[in-house]
Amino acid sequence: MNTTNTAVRLFAALPAAEPGGRxxxxxxxxxxxxxxxxxxxxxxxxxxxxxxxxCRADRASVRVSVTSTKGSVNxxxxxxxxxxxxxxxxxxxxxxxxxxxxxxxxxxxxVDAFSMEAxxxxxxSEFEKMEQMCxxxxxxxxxxVHVGAPQFFHSDARLHQLRLQACLSAVENAQQKASKIxxxxxxxxxxxxxxxxxxxxxxxxxxxxxxxxxxxxxxxPLLPHVPTASASSQVSVTxxxxxxxxxxx
Numbered sequence: 001m002n003t004t005n006t007a008v009r010l011f012a013a014l015p016a017a018e019p020g021g022r023x024x025x026x027x028x029x030x031x032x033x034x035x036x037x038x039x040x041x042x043x044x045x046x047x048x049x050x051x052x053x054x055c056r057a058d059r060a061s062v063r064v065s066v067t068s069t070k071g072s073v074n075x076x077x078x079x080x081x082x083x084x085x086x087x088x089x090x091x092x093x094x095x096x097x098x099x100x101x102x103x104x105x106x107x108x109x110x111v112d113a114f115s116m117e118a119x120x121x122x123x124x125s126e127f128e129k130m131e132q133m134c135x136x137x138x139x140x141x142x143x144x145v146h147v148g149a150p151q152f153f154h155s156d157a158r159l160h161q162l163r164l165q166a167c168l169s170a171v172e173n174a175q176q177k178a179s180k181i182x183x184x185x186x187x188x189x190x191x192x193x194x195x196x197x198x199x200x201x202x203x204x205x206x207x208x209x210x211x212x213x214x215x216x217x218x219x220x221p222l223l224p225h226v227p228t229a230s231a232s233s234q235v236s237v238t239x240x241x242x243x244x245x246x247x248x249x
Contacts, residue, residue, distance in 0.1 A: 049174030
């Protein structure tokens with residue numbers, strides 16, 4: 001996954017010490033969280049961080065279709081079944097389980113013959129195995145078997161991980177910035193008090209493929225495009241500053 005960090009907004013609240021060692025919170029209401037929520041004096045730093053993450057598709061489906069026309073239902077069924085068994089055996093030999101394969105059959109009656117079309121849809125998580133299987137089928141089977149172009153997509157698990165990584169990267173970015181701010185102010189960064197995800201976005205980067213297809217220079221036939229998904233997250237994090245008085249004790 002690719003991660004892009006963007007600028008953050010920083011807010012710090014440091015109460016001024018009055019004679020006698022007593023700190024007050026006057027004038028800090030706009031930046032400090034309510035006392036009942038924090039439970040500590042308003043020695044805090046508020047940081048807004050953002051990050052963007054992208055990843056390529058991790059799944060691909062391929063449609064393999066076979067057709068046959070015979071004089072009887074039995075003959076056309078046997079013809080299709082033999083080829084289907086060969087196709088399914090080839091798929092298993094390339095490490096794809098039956099749970100990632102679906103088969104459908106369609107029978108049609110013409111004037112004096114019966115036609116059947118069968119379709120096998122295979123889902124791959126390893127693209128190299130997919131390429132090897134497609135090449136093998138195209139080499140071994142005749143023109144009655146059609147191997148379609150792969151269709152790439154993102155699995156639900158991959159998209160979930162993408163959203164999670166965007167949020168975690170935004171929080172990490174905010175923490176790094178808050179740490180630098182605390183050092184600049186001569187403070188020691190304490191525990192996080194509040195983490196809130198303000199905004200999330202998700203989109204597919206299809207414009208890359210469109211740009212390639214509409215190029216002015218003549219090109220060879222394009223390889224199947226592997227799409228990219230992106231997600232962004234913006235978070236607001238509030239940290240406390242460590243109490244210096246406790247260190248002196």
